[in-house]
Amino acid sequence: MQPKGSSPLFAADAWQLASEQHDNSNTLLEETLFALANGYLGTRGTLEEGSPEEDVSCEGTYLNGVYHSEPITYGEVAYGYASHNQKMLQVPNGKAMQFSLEGERIGSHHASSSRRWLNFKDATFNRDMRWQSQSGKQITLTSRRFASLATPNLLALRTYITADNFSGRIMLNSALDADYGFSADKTDPRAGQLNMADSLNLHRVAVEENQLLLQHQVKDSTFVISTLVDHHFSQSPVSVSFERSEKCPALTYEFELKQGETLIVEKYVLYHHRRQGDLADMAVQQQQTMQDILGQGWQSLLDVHHSKVSDFWQSSDVEIEGDAPLQQGIRFNLLHLFMSAGKDGHSNMGAKGLTGHGYDGHYFWDTEIYILSFLSATNPDIARKCLEYRYHTLDGARKRAREMSHKKGALYPWRTIGGDECSAFFPAGTAQYHINAAIAHAIRHYYQASGDWAFIRDFGAEMLFETARLWLDLGHFNPRNGGAFCIDGVTGPDEYTAIVNNNFYTNAMARSHLRFAVDVADKLKNQVPVVFDRLCKQLNLQAEEINDWQQAAEKMYLPYDDDLGINKQDDSFLDKKPWDFASTPAQHYPLLLHYHPLVIYRHQVLKQADVILAMYLLDEAFSKDLKKRNLAYYEPLTTHDSTLSSCIHSIEFAEIGEYARAYEFFKDTVRMDIDNRHGNTEYGIHTACMAGSWMGIVNGFGGLRIRHQQLHFAPHLPAHWTAFSFHLHCLGRRLKVRVENKQVRYELLQGEPLRIFHHRHPVMLQPQQPVSVELKTEALL
């Protein structure tokens, strides 16, 4: 077990995360936590005036799905290696604003008081600051910013600046900065490296009254991006000067303020990109959008943005009563998930959302296994968009399958933005064939929640079939193992073991994938034979092949150890030397930063849930006793060096009734980023872990499982909580569940009447007629 983070850095408010700290020790962390995004654009919570030089700060504004392609250098290359990395692009920073008074820069770092906070209710980043010049002139500055959830291209900033005790001139330098970078720790493979100059070619710069324009061509790619800034002031400046710099065009204004007077400055930044296109044409359209924005004005723009956030809370809020830090933590997490999720069908959610350049902004299986678990059950429309993204990259997955010598089918990349494999270390990348199963699982889960048959028919089936057929070529019916279907040479979720035979998780998930593909094929054939026939023709899919899927699923080998009575993580895991935890100093975690992969690989040690994750995802395939034995064996071998681990352990410990352990893992999950428990939130949030905190509530303490297409709950209220509640979209209905001290209230908010199960006892729910039942103390199983 690794050492846990220290005491909380932030006060526990239910609807905000606020900081009044003055030192610079947490600057990078705050920049991540205070980041704003809307699924398209994301910007770190850096301050408008930037950071003093002595401070370590990381500027960053990103567009989801927009990347720079860069050749991967290998010390020793081999056939089929990923050739290029797709790195999330840094786009110009439109937040840049420096107020000054008589040559002195106004900013938080020399302020007498400064408070910054993320408001969860309206997804705004705010600041209140009081500042004094050396001659005693006092300024009060209040600012607010949001990345509009109604107009995804818009970042809006408003600043109020008051001359408290003097009359005089205030200067404002407002810039569009395309010359920032950051060099992260190169020895940490989890940190990305980004540098704007490496990725952007300037196409055009324009500076006009109140406006700044930068247009760029992304190097080694066809992407073009256009960034337009406009300003609106509560009073006219007394002077304006222009700085037509290619790297950082700027406008400098001078305002005359009377004592007690407040100047309001609004800055609107529009980001647009195209996969390829005419930048001149884009500029024209962008101007029209800007005029529209200015016409609407700040309050109206904020109102529609706020209303989108309110809708989100309406469908997704989780209440934890009696535990303020966890209440704050989970709302913080859910808001970031909402802000980070790609919503256009051509983007997804990075492991770090849009809050930092960690992992180069790549998408992993995190979306499908963790994040879509939350989105499908609260915002199925967004979940569908994330799955459509995978559909739109299906051709890339087909190409990758050919590169990997599979004659048919599709292999999704382990890490990517645009759809090409970007993993530069295949044993912990391409070898994770379970990515295909993850996508199939997410499709099944989304369909379960939404009942969206049209999606299956139009997109899902094709993805399912193309990914399912790959298993048959990857694995084989092994005569030496009684004809069981075996899958060799893969890596499971636990990256502390690599390239093994019959990874239990992979095989079990492949079985589920194959069975679902067979079911969908049957249903499609029966319900829309024309569509089925067309698809079969298109994919050259024969009935025999679908029969093979069935056979492989039925004969899938799931390694089990008779002596220990547990599932084997893979064929050889249990035969390895156990890791010597007693001799591992606390500072040697995470192991991956202190031991060569070979040292880790040859020991029984896990980075994260593997068999345990299968237990959660494929719940029905395990007996209660087997779950207990698996947990008892594997958890003590698990370092939880991955943030994907604690949530799954929380859920599974809850399931077997070990609530104290469940609670500890849940706390770790919920407060992962706020408390910077893994010490790397500086590089960005951990979106999968955030989604895991929702799963911890709903599937953990709520005890939700879907068994035989029915909802089973087994709620448990942790000792010092007074209540918790959550919303749920499932089987085409919307529900709210509230767990209190003595009772559980189930409410069918929307949809047809539904029979659910409370600790195995049926409860009939009618629309708008909440049912309260007794809270039992027994565990789910």
Added chain:
Amino acid sequence: MQPKGSSPLFAADAWQLASEQHDNSNTLLEETLFALANGYLGTRGTLEEGSPEEDVSCEGTYLNGVYHSEPITYGEVAYGYASHNQKMLQVPNGKAMQFSLEGERIGSHHASSSRRWLNFKDATFNRDMRWQSQSGKQITLTSRRFASLATPNLLALRTYITADNFSGRIMLNSALDADYGFSADKTDPRAGQLNMADSLNLHRVAVEENQLLLQHQVKDSTFVISTLVDHHFSQSPVSVSFERSEKCPALTYEFELKQGETLIVEKYVLYHHRRQGDLADMAVQQQQTMQDILGQGWQSLLDVHHSKVSDFWQSSDVEIEGDAPLQQGIRFNLLHLFMSAGKDGHSNMGAKGLTGHGYDGHYFWDTEIYILSFLSATNPDIARKCLEYRYHTLDGARKRAREMSHKKGALYPWRTIGGDECSAFFPAGTAQYHINAAIAHAIRHYYQASGDWAFIRDFGAEMLFETARLWLDLGHFNPRNGGAFCIDGVTGPDEYTAIVNNNFYTNAMARSHLRFAVDVADKLKNQVPVVFDRLCKQLNLQAEEINDWQQAAEKMYLPYDDDLGINKQDDSFLDKKPWDFASTPAQHYPLLLHYHPLVIYRHQVLKQADVILAMYLLDEAFSKDLKKRNLAYYEPLTTHDSTLSSCIHSIEFAEIGEYARAYEFFKDTVRMDIDNRHGNTEYGIHTACMAGSWMGIVNGFGGLRIRHQQLHFAPHLPAHWTAFSFHLHCLGRRLKVRVENKQVRYELLQGEPLRIFHHRHPVMLQPQQPVSVELKTEALL
């Protein structure tokens, strides 16, 4: 099985390799084959005048053990990865000479006849050429060069140039070129990339009458190199001009020739390096050496060089009568091995010798398992020097062991020059822990051949103990496997399988290593207790640890499959899907250039001998039937994509009496480079394969095995040969064995009387009294 090379490119001469080809299709190949070396300096067989532009040529002169250190770039880095590559350095090309007549360049490429040949008897590269100018003036040019085996710093060239049918002026531009490079195919991981400009900083250039000097500091290293050229002419030039270029200083001479007159030009190039030092001081010493060289003169220099080569043939020649191509092939191979071997105790033998930049000039296990097999039995003094090199890099191996988290012991690098691990892909690099066993095996083999106890006492024991103790930390006594000693997470010799548990070869070699270490410890303790105690103190080695080695050896797990009755290559190999050879097109070999490693890893397919290699090296541990079954199972799964494979298969097929197959593999081995059978001799010769051809004669058709410290022969004469013979240094004696049609003649050339075994029957050998015995037809086993 991969397709074999096409028909021979060279005439089959017993003592030379000659080419009269004019086209440029084989230029790179000839440059490799005609390379000269003396263990310290090596230079490719490029022509003095270079190559016309349309030709693909690769210049290269190298100093053994001298390298340029270059950071390794990883797409995804992890703890403990090799940080720098040590690339064999390109040093200035002192061969460069361009003769011209009336502005026309004289060279092989526009010659009316040109013959180049490597003379095996004196290790010289020679050329005869006739050339005509556009106006019909004819030149005859004869040249000769050698890398002195008596004076390792010296490369000497002599050219005779005759004005056949005219009187007139001949120009000579003689240069020292430090501005050449070559860009190899970047998609082939076996090809190295070298570029002089990246590695050398000029320190000093000097051009004086007849002399050229270049002194360089090697970038990112403390190495300094100094290159001095001097000339001697049979007549004085009528003019000289100087070109003091930093990249390519040169002298241009003009000579007046009468019709029929011959000008003789001698060029002497001295290469010196120091690990660090004063270049001015080096220049002074180099000048003194040059004066000495000039004082001796061409013929005297050539004579002492020739005498060294004659000595080599005296101790090492192999005769194959009745098969001219194989006679030529094996002598070509042996000469190259002699020329390539480092002889100073601080260098070794690269996989490509000093003939090209393939594998960046790195040393691998090839030296210990293949090359020292030959050298120990023919030139034990050189074998000792190669082992001393390993002793001198023992501290680096200790450091590497610490990086790999082993608390004690030494782990030799998989590939290196200076002693640091240079492998940029650890699954086929650092994971090959069997490198330690290879070094132990070579020490044992050298000791067996030479009886050199002083080496064991002073160097060998320390290496053995430090490498032996690593196995105990690497492996573990596995209670799930009856307490057997298991070694997990390693890669065996066959790189088409990686990171497996209980690789048979590794475990078997570790057992042999541990047993030998225990034996040496016992002997040292008994014979020189003071030395033993001092060493134990130095290494903090306790009696219990040596006892642990014994235990691990006794309990070593050697995987065996009862059903198939064969040794398992590793725990999981036999459970994988067999490779589909029937569907693999001929052009898809070698597989590594056409399939992703994961595709290869998950199939039963071998690149090279693995279990079969263990059978050869650890002969006594296998029954005859087991050897047959292993061969029958593994050979059909082996692509022999590695040139290390065919020789071992030749020996083992000979052992079980399948002589036709043995002969085919032997032919492939012997003619590997001359016929360019793997299509990559352009990058350099295959030294291990060359040594394998010697093993094919001695251990294959000679049937030599050392069992219980006794020599066992079981000779077989391939069908169309009339005889073969070889020399042998073993058990402190020198022997000659000649196998004829009906009989075998054993001759003890030197040393005490010896009882040997001929097909299990004892034969007593007395000095200088050859014994002839009947040639049997039965196989060794």
